[in-house]
Amino acid sequence: MSAVAAPAPAFEQGTKWRAFWAVLYRDLYVTSREFHVFLAQVILQPLFMLFVFGKVLATLSLTTPGYTDLLFPGLLALTAVLTALQALAFPLVAEFGWTKEIEDRLLAPMPTSFVVAEKVLFAVVRSLIATLIMIPIGILILGSIPWRWAGFPLFVAGLLLGALVGAGFGLLMGTLVRPERITLLFALVFTPLLFTGCSQYPWPELAQIRWFQIVTACNPMTYVSELLRGAMVPQVPHIRPWICIVVLIFAVTALLTVGLKGFYRRAID
């Protein structure tokens, strides 16, 4: 801190950012100490999907050749969205509901929006770690994964937007859901989200089941799956990347705005 600058505002600026990083550091510290728990939480589900759909069914010749290539980007999308969602929703419901752990953060010298921003950033970090771990796992199980350096910028955009969409859902659910309803929440929201996000099938092909195509078009995760397919396997028919990006930016903005409002309602009476 500068000794000559006006002390009060300088102090305040520094204080709130220090608080922000300290809270993020606490979250990373806890995750690093329980990394095996984190892995079990986020990797197990996509791992089994990858193994059963990508390896078992393919080996038994129950899927057509090339299915694995369109499945893998879809599973990355699924991991990106659901990891961020869980990283936010679960702790938030508990912290507001019964542990009240969030109070110490809300009373830290930083704006309430910083508390939310930290949670979103942490969820994105967790989501990125989980998706990146999926790459070596994919290579290990499938032998190879579809990869194009030309699609790298779209790939990064897909992971980031997927993480943000998941964080937005998590924030919304974490602030709206009463703690006693948490199991119901996961039955009603989690499972449909998981299976209507086009992670296991490409969206354009759904033209054969028109109503389901419309349903999946309402799930933001669909656009994450399609964006990653555009990045990694452009030969598979997919929704045009720019459409995906526009829809996702819109979805992220909407989810975070409503989620932030919900958070304020819970944080300040």
Added chain:
Amino acid sequence: MVPTDSEGVVIEVRDLVKRYPKSPVNAVDGVSFAASQGEVFGLLGPNGAGKTTTIGMLTTRVRPTAGVARIGGVDVVDDPVQARAQLAVVPQHSNLDRSISIRDNLIFHAAYHGVPAREREERADKLLEQFGLLDRARDKPDFFSGGQSQRVMIARALMHAPRVLFLDEPSTGLDPAARLFVWDRLRELRDSDVTLILTTHDMDEAALLADKVGIMDHGRLLALDTPDALIDSLEGEGTLELTADQPADGVVVDALAGLAGVERVETVHGAAENGSTESEPLRVRLYLTGDAALSVAPAAAVLHEHGLALQDVKLGTPTLEDVFIHLTGRTLR
């Protein structure tokens, strides 16, 4: 002595109002008070009186509907971040971070408040020792008793050296030893110039700890003064506790209640040390409108008429509880 000049004022509350949405009445209804550096301010009142809401507004967690609240000159609505930097809260129920040890709870709290790394380690160890928690420093808060959690939370609150410490019902649910321990620590804090704001429905706690007491009911501050001054306001009123040599029935109690100057009579049940309550000698407390000493002779005469002998007399002065009853017409519990 407590400073009274505006320089020393740390907490300033003026006409503070809180009305929750959909509620027909104000939860806090125009409360004003001030507290100086090193002062202990007790908010006394029954559950639902508006104490916790008042504290919530001062600690930036409840948005006031109207009025002003300042901490160290900082308006809590205009600049909640600066206000938070100066205050700490010890809630009634544990809100400790369960994922990390209690030492880490202290250290991370200090980090949130920008205390430099080496300083927070030193301060954590010092506070853990002071609060008798050093041997459990590495434990997670999961299996801590209410009293232990309370101690950890007070220690945590002190990590960033706040100017004002808010304590919500600090000794509710504590055993007597833990309560005395907490009271001692709070007195030490006051002596080191920390301003303490505590809510309580415990009269003894308010009378023993607080320099100033605000009595709250239905969102309003009914009285505000030192405990002694509040009690003195009931001047001329007193209690008289009588113990007879043997048990007696309700007729005696009714006769005592009929004496001049007696407002009401309460039968006192002692602890079971004298055997069963059936055979317990009569013990009553008379609440009087005048000087208690003047009622001793008439009361002794009534007992004598009913064949009882007066064995023990205790003249009582009013307590904070009596002040509360006087103001609200109800007991606290």
